[in-house]
Amino acid sequence: MRWLWFTAGWLMVALGFIGALLPVMPTTIFLMMAVACFARSSPRFEHWLLSHPQFGTPLRQWREEGAISRKGRRMAFGGMALGYVIFWVAVRPSWTLALGVALVFVVGAAYVGTRPLPRAGGATPDTTDHG
Known part of the structure; x- marks a missing residue:
């Protein structure tokens, strides 16, 4: 299961970064899903997203406060x-x-x-x- 969560996390990261480049596709929702996947598979990559200079703050705000x-x-x-x-x-x-x-x-x-x-x-x- 860990590898499934890990793979899903990277898929969500890819979709999130595509969303950062395309005006109609969302970014943050995919990165929120990536953080959730990495929380179940890779604390290292979970931390990487939560500390990302551009995306980390909104991800932490959502996680900690909704x-x-x-x-x-x-x-x-x-x-x-x-x-x-x-x-x-x-x-x-x-x-x-x-x-x-x-x-x-x-x-x-x-x-x-x-x-x-x-x-x-x-x-x-x-x-x-x-x-």
Whole structure:
């Protein structure tokens, strides 16, 4: 099972880094899943993600507080809106499909919007040695 979690973790890292390059694909959610996979398979790579200079802070904020920063919210809302516009233009959906997809995006946006903001001074890096 450990190797399955490890492989899934690297798949999530790959998807997360692709998401960092593509405007419509998310990044942080894949990295959150990678951290969860590495927590079950490789403390070393779990620590690597949690201490990453760019992605570590939002990952730690989510893990420790279930929190999403204002910037993270703006990025999530913007990505959802852009994704919906691209869907609308590319698919030219019927009104029922457009409404159904919009509902999914609204539920996702509501979830993101109702998460707490990070505490000031919280989510410090883990300084323990993980090998």
